[in-house]
Amino acid sequence: MGKRKSIQSHLDDRLFEMRARRSAPDLWPMLERLYGHLAAYAAFANGLEAELRSAWAARPDDLKWLDLERDLNPDWFQRPSMAGYVFYADRFAGNLKGVRKRLDYLADLGITYIHVMPCLTPRPGDSDGGYSVMDYRQIDPRLGTMKEFEKLCAEARARGMSVCIDMVLNHTAKEHAWAEAARGGSAEHEAYYLTYPSPETPREYETSLPEVFPENAPGNFTWYPDWGRWVWTTFNEHQWDLNWANPRVFLEMTKVMLYLANRGADVLRFDAVAFMWKRMGTKCQSEPEVHMLLRALRAACRIAAPATIHLEEAIVGPEEMLPYLGRGEHDGREGNLAYHNSLMVQFWSALAARDTALMTNVLRSHFPPALTNATYANYIRCHDDIGWAVTDEDAAAVGLSGPAHRAFLSDFYEGVFPGTFSRGALFQVNAATGDKRISGAFASLAGLGRALEDGDETAVRNAVERILLGHALIAGWGGIPLIYMGDEVATLNDWSFTENPDIAHDSRWVHRPQMDWRRVARAKKGQGPEGMVYDGVRHILARRRETPELHAGVPIRVLDTPGRGLFSQLREAPTGPMLCLYNFTEDWTGLAGDWVIAQGVRDLHDALSDAPVALTGGDIALPPYARLWLR
Numbered sequence: 001m002g003k004r005k006s007i008q009s010h011l012d013d014r015l016f017e018m019r020a021r022r023s024a025p026d027l028w029p030m031l032e033r034l035y036g037h038l039a040a041y042a043a044f045a046n047g048l049e050a051e052l053r054s055a056w057a058a059r060p061d062d063l064k065w066l067d068l069e070r071d072l073n074p075d076w077f078q079r080p081s082m083a084g085y086v087f088y089a090d091r092f093a094g095n096l097k098g099v100r101k102r103l104d105y106l107a108d109l110g111i112t113y114i115h116v117m118p119c120l121t122p123r124p125g126d127s128d129g130g131y132s133v134m135d136y137r138q139i140d141p142r143l144g145t146m147k148e149f150e151k152l153c154a155e156a157r158a159r160g161m162s163v164c165i166d167m168v169l170n171h172t173a174k175e176h177a178w179a180e181a182a183r184g185g186s187a188e189h190e191a192y193y194l195t196y197p198s199p200e201t202p203r204e205y206e207t208s209l210p211e212v213f214p215e216n217a218p219g220n221f222t223w224y225p226d227w228g229r230w231v232w233t234t235f236n237e238h239q240w241d242l243n244w245a246n247p248r249v250f251l252e253m254t255k256v257m258l259y260l261a262n263r264g265a266d267v268l269r270f271d272a273v274a275f276m277w278k279r280m281g282t283k284c285q286s287e288p289e290v291h292m293l294l295r296a297l298r299a300a301c302r303i304a305a306p307a308t309i310h311l312e313e314a315i316v317g318p319e320e321m322l323p324y325l326g327r328g329e330h331d332g333r334e335g336n337l338a339y340h341n342s343l344m345v346q347f348w349s350a351l352a353a354r355d356t357a358l359m360t361n362v363l364r365s366h367f368p369p370a371l372t373n374a375t376y377a378n379y380i381r382c383h384d385d386i387g388w389a390v391t392d393e394d395a396a397a398v399g400l401s402g403p404a405h406r407a408f409l410s411d412f413y414e415g416v417f418p419g420t421f422s423r424g425a426l427f428q429v430n431a432a433t434g435d436k437r438i439s440g441a442f443a444s445l446a447g448l449g450r451a452l453e454d455g456d457e458t459a460v461r462n463a464v465e466r467i468l469l470g471h472a473l474i475a476g477w478g479g480i481p482l483i484y485m486g487d488e489v490a491t492l493n494d495w496s497f498t499e500n501p502d503i504a505h506d507s508r509w510v511h512r513p514q515m516d517w518r519r520v521a522r523a524k525k526g527q528g529p530e531g532m533v534y535d536g537v538r539h540i541l542a543r544r545r546e547t548p549e550l551h552a553g554v555p556i557r558v559l560d561t562p563g564r565g566l567f568s569q570l571r572e573a574p575t576g577p578m579l580c581l582y583n584f585t586e587d588w589t590g591l592a593g594d595w596v597i598a599q600g601v602r603d604l605h606d607a608l609s610d611a612p613v614a615l616t617g618g619d620i621a622l623p624p625y626a627r628l629w630l631r
């Protein structure tokens with residue numbers, strides 16, 4: 001027994017050393033570039049190394065097994081069996097215990113990944129949906145305890161599901177212990193944040209800074225008269241930006257990261273990463289140092305908690321987003337997942353315009369056929385608003401005016417454009433830039449609310465098909481499709497948030513309703529549009545699991561598809577190509593069979609319906625909002 005134990009602990013040490021060696025080139029050179037000039041660097045580096053060791057020593061055995069398993073299956077998160085579900089624990093199931101009871105529901109839907117929206121202790125009152133965190137080591141007491149979170153992770157793991165948890169990197173709540181210590185006079189903690197005694201420096205930064213919440217939190221700094229300091233607050237007043245130029249912040253946040261990984265989180269969603277580094281004269285987003293920081297955090301995690309991967313949240317244009325998945329010198333060494341914001345925006349854009357030219361051009365020209373150690377988190381709706389991230393250059397390339405197209409999309413989805421099918425809500429109208437972001441539930445934006453009110457059967461059918469088009473698009477893209485809570489049963493806008501003074505100012509709550517389990521019950525019986533959507537989503541995920549061409553490692557090529565409203569993507573699998581084809585219009589459309597065959601697709605078997613596709617007069621006939629995965 002004694003001998004056996006010593007072999008085990010020996011193995012443990014060796015594993016740590018091997019992983020530390022493997023990831024050293026991603027860790028130390030980054031940190032030297034970021035902090036090497038500081039006198040405190042050596043002490044910091046020693047401290048960090050000690051933290052990595054102690055986190056590894058504290059890592060539970062079952063997670064160490066998971067580490068080994070994922071060493072053997074490094075593509076685990078890229079497989080077609082992955083399908084995600086994103087929800088607020090309270091709105092979905094009351095609390096974490098309730099979530100555990102709902103795992104059957106999720107498994108039956110085909111879900112293998114759950115993102116429990118912010119569940120660490122937030123500040124009281126408005127907490128920006130939980131993104132204003134007071135304590136990174138405690139679960140929000142209204143949702144449960146850390147023990148219950150661990151239990152949820154263990155149970156999910158036993159079912160082959162992974163769990164994603166939010167970790168906000170850019171800021172803490174002003175009620176966080178560090179912020180309170182800073183206000184209480186601790187110079188050490190003040191250096192965790194970016195504070196200024198007078199307005200000159202903030203003013204100088206402001207000349208090049210955009211505003212994230214121009215309506216309810218204009219500007220990027222807040223003046224605290226009782227304290228006599230300006231504080232950098234990119235988001236809301238209560239969200240204080242951390243000073244990542246201070247190595248103490250890196251060390252403390254690394255500790256938090258490994259603490260959460262050791263509780264059993266499979267995926268850490270790093271919130272608001274673009275803003276982590278500030279540079280005068282820039283918009284202070286996606287600065288090169290951000291990528292060094294994220295690569296170093298990735299490396300630290302690969303050393304001490306290698307089973308855990310990183311989802312980086314940067315809702316920016318394509319050229320700025322891709323580096324979060326590792327580009328150039330960081331290729332394959334940064335985020336494992338990042339949101340495919342462009343796919344989402346282009347889905348809505350093509351749907352409104354009944355024209356896929358912009359979508360094709362953007363997705364073809366900006367995105368590489370494959371990524372290294374990484375893939376996309378694909379979504380159509382999430383808890384946030386939709387910002388029309390279409391650049392003027394991309395619009396011009398297909399003969400559109402950027403400002404005019406963005407205004408069209410806002411009006412269309414707000415529901416004021418003549419003939420629109422949609423009904424959403426405006427979010428953060430920016431008078432200075434003309435930006436109008438949009439809130440709204442998937443189903444409402446896709447036209448279901450209006451169609452039901454009008455009692456228009458055809459419109460209902462079209463809305464259902466649009467919703468399924470979206471679900472099929474993200475399931476077929478490659479990466480992890482993320483279904484946002486309620487979207488599997490076509491949940492509509494919920495205006496009740498306007499009665500809650502804490503959140504009435506934030507229209508994003510229109511699409512953050514309570515889960516309606518009666519609606520689910522109806523859907524499961526196949527009743528109403530919710531039944532059609534529910535069946536459709538379940539079917540799409542089931543077919544996805546059976547379709548190896550959808551592995552995220554398979555290179556993809558966006559094609560110039562004949563027909564104004566058609567979009568296609570070729571998945572160049574070693575077993576033969578698969579053509580994912582989508583009709584973005586409510587019209588029947590023909591596509592020449594010869595064109596499809598010329599892409600290398602010979603059998604004309606649709607993997608999505610698992611049925612052969614017939615040619616009519618040499619054409620494939622595509623119904624409104626058709627989706628086919630042809631192999």
Ligand code: GLC
Nearest residue numbers: 128129131168235271272384
């Ligand atoms: C992310 C979240 C968003 C939040 C912001 C600030 O963008 O998704 O909901 O408001 O970060 O934390």
